[in-house]
Amino acid sequence: MTNPSDSQDLPQLTLTRILNAPPSVCFEAWTNAERMARWIAPDGFTVPECRSDARPGGEFYLVMRGPDGIDYPSTGHWGEMDKPNRLTWFSAIPGPDGSNLMEDTTTATFEAIEGNKTRLVVHTQVTMMKDLGEEFARGMEEGWGQSLNHLEAEVQRS
Numbered sequence: 001m002t003n004p005s006d007s008q009d010l011p012q013l014t015l016t017r018i019l020n021a022p023p024s025v026c027f028e029a030w031t032n033a034e035r036m037a038r039w040i041a042p043d044g045f046t047v048p049e050c051r052s053d054a055r056p057g058g059e060f061y062l063v064m065r066g067p068d069g070i071d072y073p074s075t076g077h078w079g080e081m082d083k084p085n086r087l088t089w090f091s092a093i094p095g096p097d098g099s100n101l102m103e104d105t106t107t108a109t110f111e112a113i114e115g116n117k118t119r120l121v122v123h124t125q126v127t128m129m130k131d132l133g134e135e136f137a138r139g140m141e142e143g144w145g146q147s148l149n150h151l152e153a154e155v156q157r158s
Contacts, residue, residue: 021155023110039150102133
């Protein structure tokens, strides 16, 4: 198990995307459970359950279902919500026994740029991982990248 206090040694990831929608639309796609369910999972996964109490301290819960039919729940709570500029949240992936396999802190910033577009920057810092959580962390870049591709399609629906 990795020591949670050694976060500088734990995986982190920063991704930047230009989205063809204003920050308010991008922010809403990130906090509205119905919209989140359409984009938040990697290729081949579905989200059969998604709840979001979109306010500072509000909880969220989602289940990603893999192509093999296995469900991967994720729990968390929202931190800062500076609509439509910035979001922070804390999330965890629980294991079968209820203890967390991985925990992370994520920040998303939404910057208005010319042409009614948004520069999105997502930064995730893993703060704890153990057992299968290490495998989840290794897939973070690919998973987030694919999810952000789906987000691009989602915000263009607005």
